[in-house]
Amino acid sequence: MKNVFLYQEIAGNMATKIKTGVFKPGERLPSVRVLSNEHGISINTAKRVYLELEAQSLVQPRPQSGYFVSSLTYLKLPLPETSQPLPVANGTEPDELINGVYSTMGRNDLTLFSIGVPSGRLLPLAKLKKEIVLATRGLKEGGTEYEPLQGNVKLRRMVAARSLSWDGRLKESDVITTNGCMNALALCLTALTKPGDTIALESPGYPGILQLAVSLGLSVLEVATHPVSGIDIDALQKLLPKVNVCLLVPNFNTPLGYCMPDKHKKKLVHLLAKHGIPLIEDDTYGDLHFDSERPKCCKSFDMDGNVLWCSSVSKTLAPGYRVGWVAPGKYKDLILKLKLAHALSATTIIHEAVGNFLMTGRYENHLRHLRKTLQGNYQRYAVAIAEYFPNGTKISRPQGGLALWVEFPKEIDAVVLYNHALKKQIGIAPGRMFSLQNQFQNCMRLCIGLHWSDDLRIKLKQLGNLAKMLQLKASVRQL
Incomplete structure (x- = not known):
């Protein structure tokens, strides 16, 4: 039961070429008219292809010049490591941390990157x-x-x-x-x-x-x-x-x-x-x-x-x-x-x-809009992380869903970051929550299901600054 429109198929193929480096950052893409002729589609359909790619932050329009491949700086961020849990059936449930994070559900005074559900503003x-x-x-x-x-x-x-x-x-x-x-x-x-x-x-x-x-x-x-x-x-x-x-x-x-x-x-x-x-x-x-x-x-x-x-x-x-x-x-x-x-x-x-x-x-109509919003959010989050977070930060590359996994340099404790962030009215989910074993202390999960705004970007910047502060304090202690 496939329900893929032609413009989505063409946009998907172009997106793959951008992500794999066939089309280079800053490269000028075919004009709307050329794209129309190449694929035998109408001008309006060709425009929809570029609107789709623009919504994914993969291309940028320039007045009187056409469409160009975005810089996609976040793709340069390395992936998190493959997990290596101990091959034993034991561990400790981080009850206090989990209860603390989920006790913030419904708090309108907090920016809840910590709770993995879509914002009501994204729902019908x-x-x-x-x-x-x-x-x-x-x-x-x-x-x-x-x-x-x-x-x-x-x-x-x-x-x-x-x-x-x-x-x-x-x-x-x-x-x-x-x-x-x-x-x-x-x-x-x-x-x-x-x-x-x-x-x-x-x-x-x-x-x-x-x-x-x-x-x-x-x-x-x-x-x-x-x-x-x-x-x-x-x-x-x-x-x-x-x-x-x-x-x-x-x-x-x-x-x-x-x-x-x-x-x-x-x-x-x-x-x-x-x-x-x-x-x-x-x-x-x-x-x-x-x-x-x-x-x-x-x-x-x-x-x-x-x-x-x-x-x-x-x-x-x-x-x-x-x-x-x-x-x-x-x-x-x-x-x-x-x-x-x-x-x-x-x-x-x-x-x-x-x-x-x-x-x-x-x-299905709602899902199409929601998926596009979530993908755009992931890319906006990733751009902000590339700009504001400490050097050496790694992030996942979700292919769907509501989560973005962030791995900081080893010296940054995400539970300490969580406590500092709460004072700034920001909620995060520290990585230790996601295991019964003593691992992922330098990781956190961010929900990408929030309504994007300039305030959200500022909150990510604040998170990045807090992480840099913790990294600096750790470096001073080592001297």
């Missing part, structure tokens, strides 16, 4: 309110009745239909709705594990998943992870004799933002199926791709029902609505039994409203 709030009203009017008894155990029929039907875009081939009957993705992940882990079992996760990984695993009495094995290609499958394979369940975020993982290549996903699915190890796939960020096409999921390659695919609209549409789902494959009966015991029913009106929103096509 008026349309969502209208859908709530329509759902209340349309549902039997005004939506006060329980919905079916498996979940809202309309929502499940739309989730299944949208799976065609990533070769999911799901049916309505394959999907169970949940109260957000974390509820789906909790149901899956509860169904598949018992206290003392071992779960394999990416490192760094989402703090909520780490906390969930610990709360269920599970041992956590953190696996080496590359900032572009994701989890090291060879490293994982060596650990498999110790592993009962694997839980991964292959598409735009937070905090690194990588997208696991299809060949890696296929290899991973076949490897885990061979060893009889279930794969819980968190695909919450899959719709937030920066490329023209949505990436496949591990579930796309699942022939045995061994992948439990979980997702939601919490990162794309409405964080507070708590609308999620799971396609649990051969574990469907186990998940339904647990849902009956733990939840029985989701919020009827909310799930009906989201199902309606997905049916109208408004969701």
